[in-house]
Amino acid sequence: MQIVSDVTLKSLALLNFKNWEELHLSFSPVVNCFIGPNGVGKTNILDSIHFLCTTKSFLSTTDIQCIRFGADYFFIKGEFDRIGNLEVIQVSLKKSEKKVLKRNDSNYQRLSEHIGLLPVIVISPQDTNLIYEGSDERRKTLDLALSLSDGLYLHNLQRYNRLLQQRNAYLKEADTSGRVQHDILTLYDEQMDPFASYIYNARNSFLAAADQYLSRFYYTISSAREHCSIRYQSDLADNNLAALLAQSRQKDRELLYTTRGVHKDDLEMYINGQPLKKFGSQGQQKSFLIALKLAIYAVIKEQTGLSPILLFDDIFDKLDQKRASQVIRLVQEMKFGQIFLSDTHPERVKMLTQQTGSHSKFFMLDEHQKITHHEA
Amino acid sequence: MNEQSLPSRTLERAVGELAKLPGIGRKSAIRLALHILAKGPEFGLSLAESIHSLATETKQCQRCHNISESDICQICADERRDSTRICVVEDVRDVLAIENTGQFKGYYHVLGGVINPMAGVGPQDLYVADLPERVEKTGCEEVIVALPATAEGDTTAFYVYKKLKHLPITISALARGVAIGEELEYADEITLGRSILNRVPFENSLKI
Ligand SMILES: Nc1ncnc2c1ncn2[C@@H]1O[C@H](COP(=O)(O)OP(=O)(O)O)[C@@H](O)[C@H]1O
Numbered sequence: 163m164q165i166v167s168d169v170t171l172k173s174l175a176l177l178n179f180k181n182w183e184e185l186h187l188s189f190s191p192v193v194n195c196f197i198g199p200n201g202v203g204k205t206n207i208l209d210s211i212h213f214l215c216t217t218k219s220f221l222s223t224t225d226i227q228c229i230r231f232g233a234d235y236f237f238i239k240g241e242f243d244r245i246g247n248l249e250v251i252q253v254s255l256k257k258s259e260k261k262v263l264k265r266n267d268s269n270y271q272r273l274s275e276h277i278g279l280l281p282v283i284v285i286s287p288q289d290t291n292l293i294y295e296g297s298d299e300r301r302k303t304l305d306l307a308l309s310l311s312d313g314l315y316l317h318n319l320q321r322y323n324r325l326l327q328q329r330n331a332y333l334k335e336a337d338t339s340g341r342v343q344h345d346i347l348t349l350y351d352e353q354m355d356p357f358a359s360y361i362y363n364a365r366n367s368f369l370a371a372a373d374q375y376l377s378r379f380y381y382t383i384s385s386a387r388e389h390c391s392i393r394y395q396s397d398l399a400d401n402n403l404a405a406l407l408a409q410s411r412q413k414d415r416e417l418l419y420t421t422r423g424v425h426k427d428d429l430e431m432y433i434n435g436q437p438l439k440k441f442g443s444q445g446q447q448k449s450f451l452i453a454l455k456l457a458i459y460a461v462i463k464e465q466t467g468l469s470p471i472l473l474f475d476d477i478f479d480k481l482d483q484k485r486a487s488q489v490i491r492l493v494q495e496m497k498f499g500q501i502f503l504s505d506t507h508p509e510r511v512k513m514l515t516q517q518t519g520s521h522s523k524f525f526m527l528d529e530h531q532k533i534t535h536h537e538a
Numbered sequence: 539m540n541e542q543s544l545p546s547r548t549l550e551r552a553v554g555e556l557a558k559l560p561g562i563g564r565k566s567a568i569r570l571a572l573h574i575l576a577k578g579p580e581f582g583l584s585l586a587e588s589i590h591s592l593a594t595e596t597k598q599c600q601r602c603h604n605i606s607e608s609d610i611c612q613i614c615a616d617e618r619r620d621s622t623r624i625c626v627v628e629d630v631r632d633v634l635a636i637e638n639t640g641q642f643k644g645y646y647h648v649l650g651g652v653i654n655p656m657a658g659v660g661p662q663d664l665y666v667a668d669l670p671e672r673v674e675k676t677g678c679e680e681v682i683v684a685l686p687a688t689a690e691g692d693t694t695a696f697y698v699y700k701k702l703k704h705l706p707i708t709i710s711a712l713a714r715g716v717a718i719g720e721e722l723e724y725a726d727e728i729t730l731g732r733s734i735l736n737r738v739p740f741e742n743s744l745k746i
């Protein structure tokens with residue numbers, strides 16, 4: 163089956179990005195596989211694609227850490243096809259300078275304006291952080307997904323966070339100076355309120371939509387009929403933010419920070435009604451995370467009408483042969499977009515793509531970072 | 539980077555002072571200082587004198603807090619201006635920018651900053667307390683709040699609004715919209731969305 167994607171990366175060029183001194187690749191619009199032993203730089207290639215779409219690494223690396231050891235800049239350039247238009251995106255960073263992002267040769271004033279142009283979803287071994295790390299990991303994933311699907315979300319989130327920082331700074335300052343002006347706190351409560359409502363409603367409806375897909379995707383991946391669900395936890399479920407902040411003002415003044423609001427939101431994951439973290443086996447957790455990421459993918463596609471680029475890192479880390487091909491089949495049935503995947507073994511990747519019979523490109527990486535490629 | 543030491547202590551002092559200016563690093567400061575030297579004593583003295591009078595002779599307008607040579611600035615002293623309108627701005631640069639448009643004939647009120655607790659700036663550090671009284675006493679009918687479209691600008695605008703809303707006047711804000719000459723496709727969604735919400739009658743859009 164031939165997929166015509168709405169967003170495809172046609173070619174990629176890297177200079178001094180992580181372990182890649184120089185790299186030029188051109189891609190299939192359907193499936194692209196990076197194959198090679200551990201440590202050769204497969205994940206780094208996927209990360210550079212993520213960088214072009216979101217201006218950030220999907221690993222927890224800072225921008226500076228992406229510069230190849232010993233070099234003093236990195237450069238990434240991608241040629242995308244977006245609904246029939248060529249979009250040339252370039253990101254570069256010189257040590258001790260600001261990151262520069264260009265679309266078709268003109269600089270973006272604000273990086274955030276770029277987010278949403280080229281939707282992308284990553285599935286990687288790091289996803290287990292969503293289960294084991296704190297709520298900020300879950301909010302980060304959710305915020306990126308919403309930023310990709312809703313043009314106003316990131317702006318409203320940034321405004322909320324800025325006002326929150328100012329409110330917290332004021333709580334500390336009022337404590338040091340020993341006098342608090344209640345009208346200033348009220349000012350922040352009222353300013354933050356509409357942004358909080360927007361964020362709450364956006365997260366709530368996004369997660370409700372994603373929840374609809376979850377059990378079905380889980381079944382396709384694992385052939386097991388478990389009931390999977392996600393539940394959105396937010397202080398705002400009870401009341402609007404201005405009212406919540408008025409209630410907790412005394413507490414906030416004692417603790418010197420804002421104790422309630424959408425910056426405390428969380429996403430809970432359940433399998434058959436039990437918390438996934440405690441009651442899910444390792445296998446169940448892995449399948450759940452893939453189903454969750456694909457559900458997020460499906461909602462972004464539903465809301466934007468664009469098929470995101472799917473980056474599937476170490477695909478067999480989570481899946482055996484049979485399940486991996488079920489995932490690829492699901493992705494194709496759903497008319498998902500262009501896929502980039504990585505693995506250490508050529509045979510199983512080839513079997514995977516033969517089964518699906520789609521137009522694939524293979525990039526074989528060796529220890530010396532030499533790349534041979536062929537198509538199937 | 540190791541700092542090269544300069545051959546003269548007077549030069550060093552001048553470079554040190556120049557480097558305190560915004561946007562001027564040590565390298566540029568050295569370049570400026572050497573330029574002043576090269577231009578000869580007359581140039582340098584004239585520059586020094588102008589900085590001296592800037593520091594000692596300029597005052598702040600007691601009414602609008604614009605910079606001024608006397609207690610009341612040239613704008614406030616100009617009785618031909620429209621006394622029914624006051625435009626509230628963050629600083630003196632905004633007065634210059636709006637004056638350059640030639641579109642506003644009222645008076646100004648310079649706050650001297652925006653509320654920014656992270657930078658240690660609260661309302662008590664701004665000239666906002668005297669604004670309601672000024673509005674009441676001067677027969678002002680409309681206050682135009684022309685503050686930056688940032689979180690701090692909006693917070694301050696909201697604060698100003700709260701201080702004035704009990705008065706029988708119109709309080710307006712700058713229109714926010716697509717920049718002239720900008721392709722719609724490249725306008726950010728927030729700005730474009732605002733422009734659609736705050737659209738204007740076509741006849742108004744023809745005015746230049
Ligand atoms: N800034 C950098 N400069 C040079 N090498 C880097 C940099 N960042 C990471 N690497 C190297 O990249 C390699 C890991 O690449 P990765 O893409 O994770 O490999 P793979 O996914 O193929 O296993 C490591 O050897 C690491 O040292």
Ligand SMILES: [Mg+2]
Nearest residue numbers: 204205475476
């Ligand atoms: Mg890897």
Ligand SMILES: [Zn+2]
Nearest residue numbers: 599602611614
């Ligand atoms: Zn004046």
